[in-house]
Amino acid sequence: MAPLPATAVLLRRRPEGEPRPDDFEVVHRPVPDPGAGTLRLETLWLSLDPYMRGRMSAGRSYAKPVDLGDVMAGQAVCRVESSRHPDWAPGTLVLAGCGWCSASLSDGTGLVRLDPAPAPVTAALGVLGMPGMTAYAGLAEIGRPKAGETVVVAAATGPVGATVGQIAKLRGCRAVGIAGGPDKCRLLVEHFGFDAAVDHRAPDFAERLTAACPGGIDVYFENVGGAVWEAVLPLLNDFARVPVCGLVAQYNATDLPPGPNRVPEVMRAVLSRRLEIRGFIVWDFAHQQDNFRREVGGWLAEGRMATLEHRVSGLENAPAALVDLLAGRNTGKVVVKVAADAPD
Amino acid sequence: MAPLPATAVLLRRRPEGEPRPDDFEVVHRPVPDPGAGTLRLETLWLSLDPYMRGRMSAGRSYAKPVDLGDVMAGQAVCRVESSRHPDWAPGTLVLAGCGWCSASLSDGTGLVRLDPAPAPVTAALGVLGMPGMTAYAGLAEIGRPKAGETVVVAAATGPVGATVGQIAKLRGCRAVGIAGGPDKCRLLVEHFGFDAAVDHRAPDFAERLTAACPGGIDVYFENVGGAVWEAVLPLLNDFARVPVCGLVAQYNATDLPPGPNRVPEVMRAVLSRRLEIRGFIVWDFAHQQDNFRREVGGWLAEGRMATLEHRVSGLENAPAALVDLLAGRNTGKVVVKVAADAPD
Structure with missing residues (x-):
């Protein structure tokens, strides 16, 4: 040595x-x-x-x-x-x-x-590490998706987003992914098996998202924030759950965006639609580790999850x-x- | 007849x-x-x-x-x-x-x-009807106050706020009430037994609220929105819970307030402090009715709650x-x- x-x-x-x-x-x-x-x-x-x-x-x-x-x-x-x-x-x-x-x-x-x-x-x-566990535990503890519900996630070709969407499918949900550009959107559907993909760079992004979620949104797994959140908010159904694990679209911002101040709008949606918005980091849910290894490890071994x-x-x-x-x-x-x- | x-x-x-x-x-x-x-x-x-x-x-x-x-x-x-x-x-x-x-x-x-x-x-x-049940069930299901924590509520002389504060005290918490004007603030402490009261009309409201919550805020029972929420947000502790049952300060607003748009700031707080913000109406928690009658009815009968x-x-x-x-x-x-x- x-x-x-x-x-x-x-x-x-x-x-x-x-x-x-x-x-x-x-x-x-x-x-x-x-x-x-x-x-x-x-x-x-x-x-x-x-x-x-x-x-x-x-x-x-x-x-x-x-x-x-x-x-x-x-x-x-x-x-x-x-x-x-x-x-x-x-x-x-x-x-x-x-x-x-x-x-x-x-x-x-x-x-x-x-x-x-x-x-x-x-x-x-x-998928078997921190990002996969983030997706798994955030869904298990906060998202709580039920079969038939619509789950939306952004940065969806990333390891968190892709795992969220695939778990949603495995739980019997409709999975809608948001990503930047047509190539990533194609991957979401063809490689990861999302039901629909929406390009957040499209000028009519909000309309496309609405069309991709005909039954509204029951779980929005938030990891980007910013403009995507503003487009998601009006589509959230009564009792929708919003696990928040990241805000990558905001990390580089040096100033708040111009007004009006839309906080009252968010709070009004929280009240009238009884939304649940909750931040977490993966270590908060360490007790999910064994379930995570068993379920996600099993799906991977069975070839039911793509990476x-x-x-x-x-x-x-x-x-x-x-x-x-x-x-x-x-x-x-x-x-x-x-x-x-x-x-x- | x-x-x-x-x-x-x-x-x-x-x-x-x-x-x-x-x-x-x-x-x-x-x-x-x-x-x-x-x-x-x-x-x-x-x-x-x-x-x-x-x-x-x-x-x-x-x-x-x-x-x-x-x-x-x-x-x-x-x-x-x-x-x-x-x-x-x-x-x-x-x-x-x-x-x-x-x-x-x-x-x-x-x-x-x-x-x-x-x-x-x-x-x-x-206190034994819808407002009392709103306070009780919102705390039981979302606020989940633990002894030693700080619980803040606005419109605190109202029937929801006064019940929130008194239940918080009975659960061993520090109760801080927000109300408009010195007379209401005096009532909060002298009649309802809050630990501290803060006048939201005071020009230095935010500073006073900070001083009244030396350990930060663990539960903010939201029933007013608007400027009070903006003052509360920076004081919320890690893992704070925010049951949202009303937004009376916003109900009459015809326009959103001027910018900047503070939504990214709220989402950042949700993420970095792992806040839980959740809207509800009392009927969502009808299963709490028996507990409510037993506990609040008991406290009233024992003279432990003021109205x-x-x-x-x-x-x-x-x-x-x-x-x-x-x-x-x-x-x-x-x-x-x-x-x-x-x-x-």
């Missing part, structure tokens, strides 16, 4: 509005040998996710921001490269919150053994890939191949 | 903005003898409630609007005056959805026998009293004494 040459991506500047690749800094530095009771991880695949935009800013949120100069936060599939920890043998595959780096030290806290490892192993970052990945090569390309993700310029779950020999 | 001379109040015009007494018309007309299987009710006490503003308008809501020229909708304590219905003996006291009239015919549908009648009998329109009524004499004064109610110009549960000999 000897110091391992490693790459890390640091947060250099808090973005105003849309982040830019040079808000990050790529540095090279060796990671020392593990001491007694610690182990060294080699990062294989890094997950990129919309929540990372929040970590770049200093505002109040459910997680503390990344400090300037610190390694950018993130989850990855890693391999134990060397170990002086009795519980972790070299070669073990783990899920780790190691951040954007090619190698790191750990005392084992928070590591999750991937045993058996899913195939592809990157599923642990997508889609966008793979980026090289950690140095992660900043640009995150910028693209936030702008909706990629399709599917975004993962970064950090180790050249990372297994599929 | 002979036709009974009666007074009725009809909806004459749908108000634009604040309603006026002459949106109503007071008419006199005899109510005929009851036919076979029907009974005639004499109205003793009519309830006035904020929801009535909604019935005057044609907009989409949970109940259909009153048609122009029809008797205005409302609940009342009535006495069976004469009867050709086997189940309803003359003299029986009932709760009836008879509307704004001094006498009416009924086939018994929807009548609730007041046996034993509460003392005062008007409690059936307030306050604003009594108006004469059905012809109901229109002006409703206008005053919507403007916050009275204090306590508003009831109209319709029969000169109505029992207390």
